[in-house]
Amino acid sequence: MTIELSLDRTAKLAQTIHIRSHELLADTSEAGGGDDAGPSPHDLYDAALGACKALTVMWYARKKGILVDDIQTRVERDDANERNGVYRLATTLKIHGALTDAQLKELEAVAQKCPLHKLMTQVTTEITTQVERLS
Numbered sequence: 001m002t003i004e005l006s007l008d009r010t011a012k013l014a015q016t017i018h019i020r021s022h023e024l025l026a027d028t029s030e031a032g033g034g035d036d037a038g039p040s041p042h043d044l045y046d047a048a049l050g051a052c053k054a055l056t057v058m059w060y061a062r063k064k065g066i067l068v069d070d071i072q073t074r075v076e077r078d079d080a081n082e083r084n085g086v087y088r089l090a091t092t093l094k095i096h097g098a099l100t101d102a103q104l105k106e107l108e109a110v111a112q113k114c115p116l117h118k119l120m121t122q123v124t125t126e127i128t129t130q131v132e133r134l135s
Contacts, residue, residue, distance in 0.1 A: 052116035070096040
């Protein structure tokens with residue numbers, strides 16, 4: 001899959017992100033030199049983890065017939081030591097439904113195993129970057 005980005009010419013730094021038929025905006029804060037026209041790349045990274053956990057829990061609950069009426073996810077970032085190699089994300093999932101304690105624990109275990117959690121903590125990501133002249 002390919003994701004494409006292009007400069008949003010109505011802002012200082014913002015990028016329009018094109019993913020399949022979806023379009024969203026990424027920017028930096030005003031303090032970072034942008035217009036705060038959209039979430040920052042760090043925000044998107046953090047949000048991806050929260051979305052993955054919630055989607056994984058919902059998928060699993062439906063598959064197992066566990067009735068989940070609502071799920072609200074919170075991701076808190078502690079990037080104070082990012083430059084020293086430590087980036088902390090704390091996630092909290094609040095799940096509403098007629099759940100037993102055992103089902104809630106089961107869903108917590110599932111949330112711990114979402115694909116992005118594994119990707120962020122167990123996989124080596126290799127990145128290549130090429131810069132070309134735009135004509």
